[in-house]
Amino acid sequence: MASRSRKGGDSDPQITHVQIDGLAMMKIIKHCHQDLASQADEAQGVLLGLIMENKLEVTNCFPFPRSIDGVDDERYQLDMMRLLRLVNVDYLSVGWYQSASSGNYISRQLLESQFQYQDSIEESFVIIYDPMKTAAGCLAIKAYRLTKPAMEMVKERGYFNFDMLRTLKIGHENMFQELKVVVRNSHLVNALLSELSEVFPETRNLEMMDLGTAPVLQRHLRSIMDCTDEMSQFHQFQKQTVKQQLEKQRYTQRRNVENAARKARGEPPLPDEDFNFKPIQPPRDLEAGVIVGGQMAIYCQQINDFCSQALAKLFLVDSLHQNPAPRPLGQ
């Protein structure tokens, strides 16, 4: 078995990056692409590999079937790992992966799944792969782990417990710790790649030169608008809770004053009845502010990146257009 890094620490200082094999990367791409065509749900799967000194190696992966009734996740995973063991594939699961179209991956399920994995295996992480962004030209693969405060929050399910959020000082920025991703191939695979480079010439990566920026921007902005709606609902809930707290305080103050006055007059104090302040329940579908905030931050970041690229492309076209000095033919 591979050696494990020491436990403890806020963000495990031993792990610096994630090394993923070309094979695992291609399998993730293939699985997410195939599911993109069929349904809008996320494609998920398990990553297998080793933990070596300061890096996590992912050598293989396999996809999970969708949770339809009758399919037992545990059994599927155990069966698959047993069979893979027979063909000498590493059978230590180091994490899991999920596809996320245009970045909408921060949700309560992600946090809880990652919490479960991280609870059992300290160093496990989740890889988020964005198929639409990759098809547009650049490989979008990121690795995340939950930070210690985030683990606490998920364990206590304190999404709406403002006191806990305050003490843990959790904000959308320190929920996840991002790990660097490095691609690695063995020599034989490199030989295969040299063969492939004859079939797929290497300079064909021109999909990102597309000037059509409007559809992508529209999609991103629409997602941000949905998030804003949720965020405003959350703020309303927050305001209501705060108002209720203030009222409670005022009520207890008034009672204390009255009780003091009655004691001064020698009358028995009023019974300490608790006015029925029913706690305000958050609306059922509401996601916590931290989650929505994190999601919005990601969208904003993506928009920034995308716009900077688009601006660069426009300036490029501009410069090309401004040199129409024609060369006279036949010279």
Place this chain on the structure above:
Amino acid sequence: MSLDLTVKVHPTVLFQIVDAYERRTQDKARIIGTLLGTYEKTNIEVTNCFCVPHAEVSEELFIKMDFASEMYELHQQVAPLEVMVGWFATGPEVTDHSVLIHTYYSKQAKCPTPIHLTLDTVMSNGRMGWKAYISNPMGVPGGTGGTMFSPVPVELVAHGAELVGINTAQNTKYSKTKTFEPQTDLSQFTNAVRNIEEMIDHLAVYVDDVLSGKTPPDATVGRQLLDMVHSVPKMSQEEFDEMLNSNIKDLLMVVYLSQLTKTQIQVSEKLSHLKL
């Protein structure tokens, strides 16, 4: 026995075969496994595969058939559309055992012409080649029949995202540690621009050579160049400026709004952390 059959293979399959070959136990010279994919009348597309443990001892052949069927079932749960379309083996040539294995697979596979794919991982010609075969019975009627493996054309296909993955993986050839870190968007963009620049330079050199008579002109290339030049839309300077400016204004506004939103979220979080 449709002779106009083409086999399309995705690069993921080849990656998996190479990886399984690297992980084989020491005593095996080659490995075999099942190919999964989809098939139509003249078209078989191979999208996935898995390795099956087997043993070849001189004349005898053992395949773990229960492993193969269990693994196939698990794969069916994830991708019900992918069916067994054949099998693969590493090594440069088709051996006698291959006939036995092929008959087994022909019974299992729903595809009318299961294919046999070989990947030459031992690189006998100094190159890693791949070939596909289908089996045809041969022989004189009335005499002993045999089977012949006839080669079928293989085509490598990959969709957009797979191409991007391959291109990223290509870069591991150039580093000593065989590793490569995918770069940020802007640096990838600069690389792509540099590529285009090189291609344009190349073209310019070619055109100069043809004009000065150093290279004989080629009509097809010339026509393609003409098409390319014509595909640039012709716009007056004002129209172009207007379009450019409006696009730039849109982008800048979106950037401004997104920065504002980000700051707003941070401020609201800081506020919610304050004790009242």
